[in-house]
Amino acid sequence: VQLQAFGGGLVQAGGSLRLSCTASGGTFAGYTVGWFRQIPGKEREFIAGARVNAGSTYYADSVKGRFTISRDNAKTTAYLQMNSLNPEDTAVYYCAADRHVILSNIRSPRAYHNWGQGTQVTVSS
Numbered sequence: 001v002q003l004q005a006f007g008g009g010l011v012q013a014g015g016s017l018r019l020s021c022t023a024s025g026g027t028f029a030g031y032t033v034g035w036f037r038q039i040p041g042k043e044r045e046f047i048a049g050a051r052v053n054a055g056s057t058y059y060a061d062s063v064k065g066r067f068t069i070s071r072d073n074a075k076t077t078a079y080l081q082m083n084s085l086n087p088e089d090t091a092v093y094y095c096a097a098d099r100h101v102i103l104s105n106i107r108s109p110r111a112y113h114n115w116g117q118g119t120q121v122t123v124s125s
Contacts, residue, residue: 021095
C-alpha cells in the first residue's frame, strides 16, 4: 500500500490542524497505522498509533490529550487531529502503516514498512 500524507502548514500557537493520510493500492483494513514526526538532527518520534480495530489507540505523552488519531478503513484514510499546538510541535509529520506491528513495537519506526512522504507542520509563537 502506498501512503500520502497532507494537511500540514503554518499555524499560530494554540491553533489546530488536521493531517490526513491516504492509502492507494489497497486499504487500511488489517493495518496498524501510526503517525510520527521528525525534526532535523533528531530521530523520528512516535506520536500516535491505531491498531487494526481502531478501538485501541496509543499516544506519546507529549501529545496526549491534544492529538487524536482516527481511521476510516472504508475510505482508506487516516487522520491526526492536532489541537492546542505549540512551537515544540514543529516538525515534518509522517504517516506509516504495517500489517505486522505487534503491540510492544507500535512506537518503533522500524515496525512500519509503508511510509508517506511527510508533511511540514510549523507552529509560530
